[in-house]
Amino acid sequence: xxxxxxxxxxIRDCFADELTGEQQAALLQHLRQCDDCxxxxxxxxxxxxAAAGRSPTRQEEQRWDSQLLARISGQTGEPQAAPRRAxxxxxxxxxxxxxxxxxxxxxxxxxxxxxxxGVQLRGGDGVVAPLVDLxxxxxxxxxxxxxxxxxxxxxxxRLDEYLQFRYRNHSTRVRHLYLLGLDSRSEMLDYFPxxxxxxxxxxxxxxxxxxxxxxxxxxxxxxxxxxxxxxxxSEEPLTRAEVHRxxxxxxxxxxxxxxxxxxxxxxxxxxxADKEGP
Amino acid sequence: xxxxxESQTKPDEPAKGPGQELVTQxxxxxxxxxxxxxxxxxxxxxxxxxxxxxxxxxxxxAFQEAWLQIYxxxxxxxxxxxxxxxxxxxxxxxxxxxxxxxxxxxxxxxPVEEIELPQEASQLATAARSQLRQRLEAFVDKLDRQQRxxxxxxxxxxxxxxxxxxxxxxxxxxxxxxxxxxxxxxxxSPELRKARAST
Numbered sequence: 001x002x003x004x005x006x007x008x009x010x011i012r013d014c015f016a017d018e019l020t021g022e023q024q025a026a027l028l029q030h031l032r033q034c035d036d037c038x039x040x041x042x043x044x045x046x047x048x049x050a051a052a053g054r055s056p057t058r059q060e061e062q063r064w065d066s067q068l069l070a071r072i073s074g075q076t077g078e079p080q081a082a083p084r085r086a087x088x089x090x091x092x093x094x095x096x097x098x099x100x101x102x103x104x105x106x107x108x109x110x111x112x113x114x115x116x117x118g119v120q121l122r123g124g125d126g127v128v129a130p131l132v133d134l135x136x137x138x139x140x141x142x143x144x145x146x147x148x149x150x151x152x153x154x155x156x157x158r159l160d161e162y163l164q165f166r167y168r169n170h171s172t173r174v175r176h177l178y179l180l181g182l183d184s185r186s187e188m189l190d191y192f193p194x195x196x197x198x199x200x201x202x203x204x205x206x207x208x209x210x211x212x213x214x215x216x217x218x219x220x221x222x223x224x225x226x227x228x229x230x231x232x233x234s235e236e237p238l239t240r241a242e243v244h245r246x247x248x249x250x251x252x253x254x255x256x257x258x259x260x261x262x263x264x265x266x267x268x269x270x271x272x273a274d275k276e277g278p
Numbered sequence: 279x280x281x282x283x284e285s286q287t288k289p290d291e292p293a294k295g296p297g298q299e300l301v302t303q304x305x306x307x308x309x310x311x312x313x314x315x316x317x318x319x320x321x322x323x324x325x326x327x328x329x330x331x332x333x334x335x336x337x338x339x340a341f342q343e344a345w346l347q348i349y350x351x352x353x354x355x356x357x358x359x360x361x362x363x364x365x366x367x368x369x370x371x372x373x374x375x376x377x378x379x380x381x382x383x384x385x386x387x388x389p390v391e392e393i394e395l396p397q398e399a400s401q402l403a404t405a406a407r408s409q410l411r412q413r414l415e416a417f418v419d420k421l422d423r424q425q426r427x428x429x430x431x432x433x434x435x436x437x438x439x440x441x442x443x444x445x446x447x448x449x450x451x452x453x454x455x456x457x458x459x460x461x462x463x464x465x466x467s468p469e470l471r472k473a474r475a476s477t
Contacts, residue, residue: 012465016458017439031335038335043471045334047464050410051433056324056334058436065316068342072312072349131310144427146445148435164441170313208317213440 003030007037015044017059024067061208069205131171134179134231134266135209137164156271159224163216165191166209167231174264176200178232178243179212184225188244191216199237224274228267235262295319295364302357312349315363322364323348323371330375340378344371410473417467421460428456 010027013019019027031038049055056064137148138157148164151157165179178200181189192201192212204210232243296304296315303311327340348370355366418429424446431442432453439453446453464470 012458012461015461016454018454018458032339038333040465041335042333044461044465046410047414047470048433048461049334050407050414051429052436053434055328056337060334060338064338064341068316068345069313071342071346072309131314141445144430146431146435168317170310170317172309205313211438211441213438214444215441 004034004037007031007034008040011037011041011044014041015048015059058208062206062210065206065208131169132174132231132233132264132266133168134229134268135166135168136229136268136270137166138162139164139215151270154269154271156273157218158273158275159218159222160275161218163218165212165216165229165231167203167206167212167233168209169203169206169233171233172205173235173262174233175202175204176234176237177203177212178230178234178238180230180232180243180247181216181222182228182230182247183223184227185223188247189221190240193240199239200232200234200243202237203233218272222272224272226269227272228269231266231268233264233266238263295361298357298360301355301360301363305352305355305357307352316345319364319367320345322368326368326371327375330372330379340375343378344374347371347374410470413467413469413473414464417464417470425456425460428453429460432457433460 007027007030010019010023014024014027031041045056045060048057048059052058136151136155138151139146139148139162140158141160141162157163167177169177176199177192179191181191183189192214193199194214201212230243230247232238232247296318300311300314300318304315323344324337324341327337327344331337331340348367351370355363418426421429427446428442431437431445437445439450439457442448443450443453448456
């Protein structure tokens with residue numbers, strides 16, 4: 001197989017998201033030098049952009065984001081300094097003692113000043129979570145092609161539609177997501193993890209929106225009325241029991257949520273209308 | 279099928295720049311701040327790049343280069359003038375695009391911004407894009423029912439493979455296979471190639 005044919009195959013694999021990092025780098029390097037293959041790449045990209053009606057496509061954006069992040073990370077990677085012999089042997093124990101004292105001070109002082117929970121709410125009581133976000137979309141399955149419709153805060157969906165969730169995660173530390181709904185009868189409906197899983201699902205760092213793998217069919221388990229959607233982003237996986245115990249919606253239990261440090265909760269409220277709704 | 283640019287922010291919409299705190303964190307080199315600044319500013323930078331480069335590959339390269347340049351030059355930005363961050367980022371991107379064009383002696387390309395596009399040429403480009411859309415619709419009409427459904431979910435809606443697999447009751451592997459096959463057919467279609475050549 002000639003080199004060009006191999007790269008043409010890589011171009012198709014690239015748009016099918018099937019390239020490894022090394023293959024991607026090799027392809028980019030080749031495209032910089034080969035006008036013919038670059039024309040083929042441009043052809044594929046142009047057609048996909050025309051089909052998606054956006055320029056660039058969402059897939060391209062995601063690829064660009066991850067490439068850029070990798071390059072920025074490469075730039076920020078500081079070279080490790082060679083270990084130096086300590087000139088002042090008493091300095092290390094003193095520094096260690098100071099660090100311990102500071103840590104104890106921080107530990108003793110935590111949570112006392114204002115009792116503010118370590119939870120950042122969006123759509124809640126004005127405390128904003130800047131690192132993570134959740135967007136809710138409704139999909140009408142009867143429509144061809146099915147087009148996701150963004151549902152804003154307080155928006156309405158129909159009972160015969162599907163819910164799709166897209167998250168944003170700008171944090172380098174947040175790696176897990178627990179998604180659940182709370183209906184007007186205070187019934188908790190776990191979306192992710194699925195019933196056969198016990199912990200929050202793994203997510204990736206994403207500058208742009210990422211769709212969660214599965215849509216939720218509202219006709220199952222849901223009923224008309226208000227639905228609160230909780231997206232609990234965390235650095236460590238959370239179990240179902242932990243999340244259920246801590247979620248107390250103001251409209252239900254009147255208590256505030258307090259998940260602790262490193263956990264961000266995004267709250268969305270939507271209304272489910274009957275099938276003949278809007 | 280949606281029309282190109284439908285989901286995009288229009289260039290004349292007032293763009294919100296990052297606030298002072300965020301800009302300060304960005305200049306200090308915090309990675310999370312970079313991610314947020316990137317989100318708030320990416321579209322503006324993309325518009326600059328798209329005015330200079332038409333080819334998707336060139337746009338990709340220039341977009342990355344522009345952002346790397348913004349990142350490298352961040353410490354030169356005066357955080358007290360945070361309101362001017364957006365124009366500053368646009369200017370850095372613009373200069374980077376000009377540098378890239380100058381460096382390409384092998385395949386020179388005239389920046390679109392530097393020449394006044396005659397109204398007629400602009401109309402021709404729009405007509406060519408419209409023709410490509412029409413050809414794509416004709417191409418989709420020739421597909422069988424499953425392929426049509428797949429095309430809509432994968433290429434028009436851009437849903438992830440797992441979601442498409444669930445909606446169509448097929449495996450993710452089959453999704454990837456269909457995607458490559460359809461892309462192959464699109465690339466081989468003489469009508470589509472012809473329409474693309476005129477864009």
